[in-house]
Amino acid sequence: MRVYGHELYDHLPYLRRYARALTGTTEAGDALATRCVEVVVMAPTRFGLDRGEGARLSLYALLHLLFDQSADDGAYDGRPAASPHPIERALAALPEADRRLYLLITLEGLSLAEAAQVLNLAPLDAVDHLKAAREMVRSAMTQRVLVVEDNALLAMEIGELVADMGHVVCGTAVNQREALSLLKAEKPTLALLDVRLADGSSGVEIARHLRRTRALRTIFVTAFDGDLEEMDARHLGQIVRKPFTAEAIRAAISRAVFMPRPVALI
Template sequence: MEERTRHLMEHLPYLRRYARALGGSPARGDALVTRALESVLEDDDATDVTRPALYRRLNALYDEEGGDARRSEHPVEAALYALGEADRRLYLLVNLEDVALPDAADILGMAPEDAVDRLSAAREAVRARLTAVIMIVEDDAIIAFDLAETVRGMGHIVCGTAATMDEALSVAAEHTPTLALMDIRLAEGDNGIEVARELRRQRFLPVIFVTAFPDELTKRGLEHLGPVIPKPFTREHIEQAITRAVFMPQPQEAPEPVPPA
């Protein structure tokens, strides 16, 4: 009994990590692990306490509870929840738990060759969901080009560039970007703050302001419209801001009310 308990304790950190990802919350994951350990200790015939066997037990207990994963606003978790349940577990076992693919397939009762294809498709699906579609609103062609190259270098998509408010609204309507890099002073006397506010009236769109006038939002009490990167900027500044926007949960705010004509 002591030997079995010792093995269980050695596996505990891995079980908790997997169960928390499986169940969608720390509390649910820890409760699942507690049930799994209790079921092993109460069963004298449960001699297999290897990690694969314990992962199988966690999966079985999770299914007994109904197996409904908690939905999350976090982009990475949301991308995983969009997968089929078996594919989600395969992804977690291989990518989170570092289980060899043949072993993960065995845990889930999949044929190894089938698991190869399913894991490849799951990874591509997650990657696609985490690829931002970015609109660049900047009237300086050289800066716009530099921003576009940075975006593409990160593996994201540039859906279009705009130098005026009308162009920006047209690009947004046609391509439905998931993020905008926005200058404040635009061509033809337009203002990126007004572009951001108009886009917010229509639908929520995260905006990162890249501007030589970083205090303008603060002066107007509009800091909530988005973070500011002062010019001159480095590519590292842009990359860090985009990464935060893509991988951190974004509040889905209601559109600003349209004032009556």
């Protein structure tokens, strides 16, 4: 085994990364990767350690086999552990073969042909599975965005940026009353809020309500970020300072999409 130890060591970071994605947790992933190594050291040539880079595909296939055996043994249910992260939740909703194909290509950087080989899929079938997986993930990550802004031109500009990113503006409100009405009717998943609204209502109070009732992610778009400090509200969401740039809005939305859902306020 010492002859092949270096080759196995080179593959270990990939095995651990993929095993963690496959199982959904660091602990379970490391345990699965350890089992994989234990099997490989007993028969290194069987898993291609004498073939250089080609061994990587065999090792991924072995991880799948061991993970599926764990499900048969009752150690897992054959699916990843529940995760608070949106992308991981979206992937967990995929059929298992599609999830593995998506991970092998997007996370591990395999070609479609290589991933199909690992999963024992015909290349044309793999194309269909990948298209379906990407569409499901895209749909799951698309946000319904509530914009609370009393300046009509700014509200329109923010809405166009949201739409250009592939998300949906489910409503635009100019005050707290309209925002809470849209919350019930449109069920947003993300809110962009001004802090000081023309009728005297506060985007901070709207954000607190959204967090308390829906654990909603929020982004403050404001020239008065000092108000957030005074109202002890910085923890409620990201801040984009006015006058904003398109890049700042896009970056804040991208961060929000991939952040775990916040804990609801009590």
